[in-house]
Amino acid sequence: MSERTLKRLLGVLGGAAVLWLVVFLVSSREPASEAEITGPIAAFFESATDSTLTAVRLSHPGATVELRRVDGSWVVNGFKSDSGAVARFFQTLGDTEVDGLAASNPSNHARMGVDADTAATLEFEAGGSTRRLLVGLDGPRGGTIYARIPDEDAVYLLTSGLRNYLYRGLDDWRNRKMLAIDxxxxxxxxxxxxxxxxxxxxxxxxxxxxxxxxxxxxxxxxxxxxxxxxxxxxxxxxxxxxxxxxxxxxxxxxxxxxxxxxxxxxxxxxxxxxxxxxxxxxxxxxxxxxxxxxxxxxxxxxxx
Incomplete structure (x- = not known):
């Protein structure tokens, strides 16, 4: 094989490698099609704001924290809450995105941390009704998590910082400012x-x-x-x-x-x-x- 032919061959192989890398990166970041994001998960975070929800329960095995709106203010397990922490939590809800379907076989639930026995649970209460989401382990990319609707097999990948809030202790939600006067x-x-x-x-x-x-x-x-x-x-x-x-x-x-x-x-x-x-x-x-x-x-x- 001549030197010229070898250079051409290496150039073709190099171009193919670059093209494969681009396709891989795009496919790994591209969200699933709209057809894959249907049912309760598609609308779970809609209207999840501090003015529309009456209560939020964040649970993991062994502990539950409840945020409840009382007379226009949020209390946590009956205590006055840290308004800054609550505001950041609702901002996180607003920033959460459902990227797409991650798995449809229930055999993946344990591996992804969304089985009913070990998953954390996010529950919204509004207008006398509730909706729940099981939140599992971190996803394959930074800032992503696995989640599924209870009694459904489908597991979805979310871009969200919710896990940080689901595992917070009660004290981290409570108000610590003792007083403030003029x-x-x-x-x-x-x-x-x-x-x-x-x-x-x-x-x-x-x-x-x-x-x-x-x-x-x-x-x-x-x-x-x-x-x-x-x-x-x-x-x-x-x-x-x-x-x-x-x-x-x-x-x-x-x-x-x-x-x-x-x-x-x-x-x-x-x-x-x-x-x-x-x-x-x-x-x-x-x-x-x-x-x-x-x-x-x-x-x-x-x-x-």
């Missing part, structure tokens, strides 16, 4: 910490100790930041948690110019994480030491 209305703050008890007052824009003497402006501002929405818990006090049994170790109360109580926070004692509560909220939160020092500062830290 700190421009605060004129007086009382603090009890360990053996000390004192008050801070504001005249114009200057904070001082009530008995006289300047207060450290940086630490006072840190306290105001916590009252204004910065007081975010790390977790919650679980039943039986030894931290929850410790006695009170401090308290901060904020007042307006008229003497109206605007906020009150109580914390437990101890040297590490502590329990904390806010007036008007029955939840017992868990906050780390730096949050304790910010919301219930020591007398020494407030001295210039």
């Amino acid at each position: 700190t421009s209305q605060v004129r007086r703050i009382t603090v009890e910490r360990d053996a000390d008890s004192f008050a801070l007052v504001r005249t114009d824009s200057v904070w001082t100790f009530e008995g006289g003497g300047a207060a450290d402006g940086r630490h006072v501002q840190s306290l105001l930041n916590e009252l204004g929405g910065g007081l975010v818990a790390s977790r919650f006090i679980a039943p039986g948690d030894s931290i929850g049994a410790l006695p009170q170790g401090g308290a901060t109360v904020a007042y307006s110019a008229s003497g109206e109580q605007l906020a009150a926070v109580t914390v437990g004692s101890g040297s590490g994480d502590r329990w904390a509560t806010a007036a008007g909220d029955s939840v017992r939160y868990r906050i780390p030491p730096f949050r304790v020092d910010a919301i219930v500062p020591t007398l020494e830290s407030l001295r210039p």
